[in-house]
Amino acid sequence: MTNLEQLIHELEQVPDDVVQVVLDFLRRVKTIRKHHPLEKFAGILK
Secondary structure, three states: OOHHHHHHHHHOOOOHHHHHHHHHHHHHHHHHHHHOOOHHHOOOOO
16 A cells, blocks of 8 residues: 555545644645745755
8 A cells, every 4th residue: 555545544534624634734844845945955964
Protein backbone atom coordinates (compact mmCIF):
# COMPACT_ATOMS: atom_id res chain seq x y z
CA MET A 1 0.00 0.00 0.00
CA THR A 2 1.43 3.38 -0.98
CA ASN A 3 1.56 6.33 1.42
CA LEU A 4 -1.25 8.00 -0.51
CA GLU A 5 -3.43 4.90 -0.30
CA GLN A 6 -2.70 4.60 3.40
CA LEU A 7 -3.58 8.26 3.99
CA ILE A 8 -6.85 7.91 2.10
CA HIS A 9 -7.68 4.77 4.07
CA GLU A 10 -7.04 6.58 7.36
CA LEU A 11 -9.05 9.64 6.32
CA GLU A 12 -12.01 7.46 5.39
CA GLN A 13 -12.19 6.30 9.00
CA VAL A 14 -12.18 9.64 10.82
CA PRO A 15 -14.94 12.23 11.30
CA ASP A 16 -15.33 15.10 8.83
CA ASP A 17 -13.98 17.66 11.31
CA VAL A 18 -10.66 15.76 11.49
CA VAL A 19 -10.52 15.56 7.69
CA GLN A 20 -11.02 19.34 7.58
CA VAL A 21 -8.12 19.90 10.01
CA VAL A 22 -5.83 17.71 7.90
CA LEU A 23 -6.91 19.48 4.71
CA ASP A 24 -6.26 22.90 6.27
CA PHE A 25 -2.82 21.73 7.40
CA LEU A 26 -1.92 20.44 3.93
CA ARG A 27 -3.00 23.71 2.33
CA ARG A 28 -0.84 25.72 4.78
CA VAL A 29 2.19 23.49 4.14
CA LYS A 30 1.71 23.78 0.39
CA THR A 31 1.55 27.59 0.61
CA ILE A 32 4.60 27.84 2.88
CA ARG A 33 6.68 25.56 0.67
CA LYS A 34 5.93 27.64 -2.41
CA HIS A 35 6.29 31.14 -0.96
CA HIS A 36 8.59 31.01 2.06
CA PRO A 37 10.71 34.21 2.19
CA LEU A 38 13.92 32.28 2.98
CA GLU A 39 13.34 29.66 0.30
CA LYS A 40 16.12 30.96 -1.95
CA PHE A 41 18.65 30.35 0.84
CA ALA A 42 17.64 26.74 1.55
CA GLY A 43 20.57 24.35 1.34
CA ILE A 44 23.38 26.90 0.87
CA LEU A 45 24.92 26.41 4.34
CA LYS A 46 26.94 23.28 4.94
